[in-house]
Amino acid sequence: MSTKTLTTAVLGSPVPPFTSHAISVSLPTWKDNVGYEEGEKRVVDSMVTGYPRFFIHRSIQKLASICEQRFGVSGEECLLFPTSTVANHCRAFIIQQAAKDNLRFSVRIAQFLLHSDEKDKETCVPSSKLGAELHIVLFPADKIQYVRPFWQHTGMGISSRLAEHCLSLLPEEAVPASPTVYTKPKFSHRYSVREKQRSFSGAPNEVLTDDHSTYLEERYGRNLSQDASTFAKRALRRRIAGVLLRDEPAVWDVVGSTDSELKPSTRGDGVTEDDVYLYPTGMAAIWNAHQTITAVRPAAKSVAFGWLYVDSVKVLEKWGPGCHFFGFGHDEDIDSLEVLLEAESKKNPGCPPIMCLITEFPSNPLLRSPNLQRLRDLADKYEFLIIVDETIGNFVNVEVMPYADIVVSSLTKVFSGYANVMGGSLVLNPRGRYYRALKDELSSTYEDMYYGEDALYMERNSRDFVRRIKETDENTEAVCDLLQSRSQSGGAIKGVFYPKWTSRENYDKCRKKGPDGVPTGGFGGLLSLTFHSDAASRAFFDSLPINKGPSLGTNFSLACPYTVIAHYTELEWAAEYGVEEGLVRVSVGIESKEDLLGRFKVAIEAAEAAV
Structure with missing residues (x-):
């Protein structure tokens, strides 16, 4: 491709172009980015899509509008989640955040079960595998500022593909013909700490193609079976664990089978596919890692070490006692951290001075790599856990497992590469001091929230x-x-x-x-x-x-x-x-x-x- 003929996507359009579930959006000039942050009408009105945790996909908006009409009362809006556990976490978060401002208001949860009357053409058996379950959190529309952070920071809202599936199960007359008929806020704010509501606008008549639809149609037909998604998720866990003996074109169809050839993990001594947990987004993996540690360790502040992605810090700040921030991530910061740990230990003898430390290897955007060995030594001495986000380094390039209790990654990024599906992973270090406690906690609390069709795309994308x-x-x-x-x-x-x-x-x-x-x-x-x-x-x-x-x-x-x-x-x-x-x-x-x-x-x- 010649640089003279290259054209980039137009303002507000999906990146990649013509992709129904694109995870990025075109902001081609510096002025466009500033305009986006300032809510400039020229920019906001051009937004067709956006990053999924910050911009609610049009299919999700459409489904939410239907749920509001069916389950809401006047002045209520809703967010949609895949399980009752997540919906209850959301409700508790909203109530807690509102209480800080001495506010109380109704936050309700409704369950919506969608069934299909379609039958298997050969057996005439009802296709129950096509059903879906939604858990709807309803709240006053003017209290959106207390609700939005949960969707953004946890990354556990429903996916756009699940929303499209749910819409396909509804009677045609129940589905709005155009997204312009509903007023669901889109959270069209990408990164900034400030929080504001922006109404929906855009190019409602633009038609986006169904990315890679022929892949699913040719391999699975119209009906997507539970077996197919189970196969894909097993293949993903094995790929992330580094236990596949062969992972090449000739064997792609068997990497998720029960009799696939496996080898000792390339990730570290003893890691297996059973130590890998899949989540709908990278932030969901981080949020759940922190929640799991909170459940097994005494309550204490955490540490954000280095200049972390902003939502990772927000998780530490908004769930639990808060965090200490060491934003440079230099070796000198480890000296300061050690002083803090010693002081806190003397202040509360017998109690761990901090609960956990989270760091990135390397960090985003300054690409600094912390001294993981020194951090590990401090963790062992002062009895706290370490979470390492390896998204930027990735496990092909770096080996961070020996220094971490939990390794998290956004599969959305280079693991997928195609920018058309979200996903996250959490890997336990089987040699970690707290492995058994973490494993037992996840065994009782882990829910598979990763939508099957998303897993299929992620598996296909990650093969190479x-x-x-x-x-x-x-x-x-x-x-x-x-x-x-x-x-x-x-x-x-x-x-x-x-x-x-x-x-x-x-x-x-x-x-x-x-x-x-x-x-x-x-x-x-x-x-x-x-x-x-x-x-x-x-x-x-x-x-x-x-x-x-x-x-x-x-x-x-x-x-x-x-x-x-x-x-x-x-x-x-x-x-x-x-x-x-x-x-x-x-x-x-x-x-x-x-x-x-x-x-x-x-x-x-x-x-x-x-x-």
């Missing part, structure tokens, strides 16, 4: 994830070498954040190695840039001929002005930790290396011209 990660690693290193050389020549680029240069020693300690000790893992597919002027940042971003939007780990390159869309209302505070307003984050894809280098040269030249 090792190859794609290797290609992404190579492309990203080549791009970063180019950017680093230009930054050192005194041009517009001030800094390049990338594990090859950022806290390299800590990264190398966990980098995957072969039997001969030679590193086999790469440096990942994410990089961030800062510039010597705001004008250079904007010129680079606007001129970079790749897709622009939230998310990362996509097979196609994707860029965003990270600080603007993540911390727009707290730019000065973020800058104190090195997350500058003009920072540009780039997720590199698997395009031609030469083509990618050409695209980045175009953006570099634009930035230097602006300077």
Whole structure:
């Protein structure tokens, strides 16, 4: 693809284009991103879709409108969840948050069972496998600010594919013909800490194709059996556990079967598929990891170590006693953490000073890698648990299991790559000190909330994830070498954040190695840039001929002005930790290396011209 002919998606359209369940949305210019954060009508009215935890998919909106008409009373809106347990968690959260403002109002839960009259064409047996179950949390529409955070922070709302399935089970006359007939708020706010309601608008007549629909139709026909999704989920757990002896095209149809050949895990001594738990999103995995630890350990504050994804910090702050924030994630911060742990231990002898610590390896967007060995030593000494989010590093490149009690990952990102399905995983370390307690708790509380059709897409998408990660690693290193050389020549680029240069020693300690000790893992597919002027940042971003939007780990390159869309209302505070307003984050894809280098040269030249 020539950089001269490349066109990116138009403002507010799905990324990837023409994808019914796209997880990103096009915000092609710096001005568009600022307009999105400020609620500019030009931008908001263009939004056809958005990241699922922040922008309620139109199919979910349509289904929610029907549920409000059937179960709600005047002035009530609702959110939809897959199980009663999650709905009750949501209700408890709403009541708790409202109580902080001395408010009390009605929050109701309704159950909606949907059945199908369709019968199997061969046996004439009713197809009960097509049924669905919804749990509806109803609340006053003017109290949405107490409700929205649960959907966003936990990631456990129903998926858009489940919503479409539920709509297909309803009588035709019950389904609105156009999304313009309902007023469900979409949460069209991507990252920022501030919270506001925005009404639905957009391009209601746009037709989005059903991405990869022929895959399901050809393999499973119209009816999706429970056996098919069970097979896919087993294959996913084995792939994540690293126990598949063979995972290649010739054996893809058997990797989820009960007699598939397995081997010792590549993730760590003793890990099996039974130590892997699937969730509908990466945030759901993090939220449930924290909930599980809360259930087995004494209550205490947690620690957010390093500049974590904003919702990970929110989970620690809003569920439980709160958290200590060590935003730099440097080795010096570990010194400060040790001082804190010692002081808290003396203050409350016999009680763990903190409950758990969560960190990313490496972090987003600064790509810093913490010293996991030192953190592990402190955890063993002061009896707290460690959660490591390996999404950015991914387990093809790094091995963090020996240092963690729980490893979480957003499968939505590079594991899937296709940006058309959400998913998350939680893996227990069987060698961890608290493994048995965690395992027992999950054995009694874990619910499989991962919708079967989403699992099928994730399984299909992830079959070649090792190859794609290797290609992404190579492309990203080549791009970063180019950017680093230009930054050192005194041009517009001030800094390049990338594990090859950022806290390299800590990264190398966990980098995957072969039997001969030679590193086999790469440096990942994410990089961030800062510039010597705001004008250079904007010129680079606007001129970079790749897709622009939230998310990362996509097979196609994707860029965003990270600080603007993540911390727009707290730019000065973020800058104190090195997350500058003009920072540009780039997720590199698997395009031609030469083509990618050409695209980045175009953006570099634009930035230097602006300077």
